[in-house]
Amino acid sequence: MNSLVDFFWDFAYYYPLFMAYLWMIGGLYYRFHWEGKDGRHYDNPPDLPHYPPVTLLVPCHNEGENVRETIDYLLGQAYPEFEVIAVNDGSSDNTADILDELAAEHLALRVVHLSENSGKANALRVGTMVSKYEYLVCIDGDAVLDAHATTWLMKHFVESPRVGAVTGNPRIRNRTTLLGRLQVGEFSSIIGMIKRAQRIYGRIFTVSGVVAAFRKTALHRVGYWSTDMVTEDIDISWKLQLDHWDVRYEPNALVWILMPETLRGLWRQRLRWAQGGWETATRYFKSMLPWRKRRMWPVLLEYSVSLVWSYAVFTIVVLWILGKFIDMPPQWYVPTILPGWQGIILGVTCLLQFFVSLSIDSRYESGLLRKYFWMIWYPLAYWLINVITIVVAVPKSIFSKRGSRAVWNSPDRGIH
Template sequence: MNRALLDFTFFYPIVMSFLWVTGAVYYFFRREWRAPPRDRPPTLSAYPLASILIPCHNEGATVRETIRAALAQRYPAFEIIAIDDGSSDDTAVQLDALAAMHSRLRVLHLGRNLGKANALRMGALAARSEYLVCVDGDALLDEYATHWMVWHLTDGPRVGAVTGNPRIRNRSTLLGRLQVGEFSAIIGMIKRAQRTYGRLFTISGVIAGFRRSALHRIGYWSETMITEDIDISWRLQLDHWDIRYEPNALCFILMPETLRGLWKQRLRWAQGGVEVTRRHFTSLFSWRRRRMWPVVGEYLVSVAWAYAMATMFVLWAVGAAIDLHGGFRVESLVPSWHGMILALVCLLQFATSILIDRRYEAGVGRTYLWVIWYPLAYWLLCLSTTLVAVPRTLLRGRPRARAVWTSPDRGFH
């Protein structure tokens, strides 16, 4: 048992790292290497109206910046719909003042906090366009992002959504700098690899484009799921819509820079993964939905890896107190030669991702000095949140209450 656990916990991250690197490199050379630069997006035969949806709840400190960035889009035909979802601060007042100054901006006022999913639904129903670009109320949309999104959505009738490329704005702490490396070396690389191998596990909820008719077919966003972005991604793909990844569609976001804020965010993400897998698992047993199997399989194996690691910790702790015999004894948790191999593979992955990602952010290579802390900080975080999220979500039963807004930790900026 000891040997099997050790082999699994050691080989899983190495195998996944090589799969991510291989898929991302293939994606880069096929789709990015000779693509036009971010500031020269492809010319469209026609420029249909795009609707930029911005759901807001208590965003008074950031909403002016967000609206200003949305208004600066270098796309000829767009409208902005800001949805104030029962804010208790001055968000509504600021939005009304901005709407009076800018004819492209419309504001919807919802009477109480009904959650982001409901706010997005109201915005989609009020939109004049078939093509929706959704961005959070504290995020800054790059001036070319809408053009890149609409280019994908008009490229084929089965393109249901496009996920963009979030970039971290706040980098004043070690946690902030680590997340710069994470979004480059992990999240961006995984999206490229998943796009190469089949389907995406999730769009980035902070920046995504949608075809409204695709949303209408599947019933829009679910109001009871704790992570509406994972759920909408699965339901679109289970309905055979294509989701694309566009790294040129940049969006600058605020992320937690405290351990408590980071824990709450990642626990919510972990719970969302469990919720979505449980809700849609039985519907995956269809040959027509086979392209989702690798995504689901990798997720289930990652959960098994977290519990295997936890088992190793428990056996080591018990073995330190009593004498365990045979295959149950774990001599030490301190990495030896296999730890060095993991570290080298991790650094290779980071180096590859930075070489790819420097196309989109100058100076991103400076984060390489900080990502050496990534395995310790984030592998433990992901392991811990998974261990908590699985029993919490499964024991709670199917969610019935509406998932409403909670104010996130936006770091020090």
């Protein structure tokens, strides 16, 4: 290959190789420094010096099939004092009827009905305004929260007044297809590992929108969730950390979630994630430049480099395809995209990362290592879709109308 193509190729290869070892080192340090340090398991939470009352907040839109189970598990939390608030955000199915029926049966549940679809961020805002307590645990309307998750999340707020938010550990419920099995491994091998490492290195890119706890004082200081961002979870994470609040990860706070198991559903979800990352980075870029905001620089740097990497990979593939049909200038000709010895090293590294991360997460879910075989397909399936979604999301975000409210779009929740 020539020098220009060599540059793209080397960058496309060395960046994921470097990041894999960076995540593994951070993840392992987290595991042995914080995780299970006292030998406790997720179903054996620590004894807190005091238990502040908590609001369990559930924004709902067309969750008729799932919300009853979600509320039942919230009401079963092993925590001394809490209330449950469900915000029905303009649902067109039977969500409102189910919530009213449940509220009549359980005094701890309050229901707020909004007349029209105004978006998850607005539903969270409304629920926060009517909540009685300083601490919120927010989950999606199709999620199932482990009985001890609230205690694990509250542990961080009790420990430090600087903690503004804590994100939990989502686990995949539906896994009947190849995409479902891949996501079981992804949430352990990629998402869980990255959150552990980011916690070690200083700042977390985002809390998990499906399960996160917040200090209301911190939310008030930063203006709550932005209603015009497609990913309210990334937005609130950056806002809190730019205001010098600590955002933490608690792997013992388990929540069981439904994920897309069709290519169309997966595409829509990942495109939204990619667009949300770009919107957040561009909105807060100038705010991150001052020296006193330097702890957020690694988050911005990692995101920016990953963005460039996606376009580099896309460029290599496009040049290779063009070279099959037209005579390309020598400096832009790509003879093959099949990996050589670098591909073998990268593949071995991926498998090592998968093994390390699945071993760490096996304390939360038995049989995880049985998913190891399916993770062989991860780079092909997910690197490809992540590259394409970023390439599409950036211009989509640039040319989209700014300032309009981001409303609900019912997701693909898989085959279950």
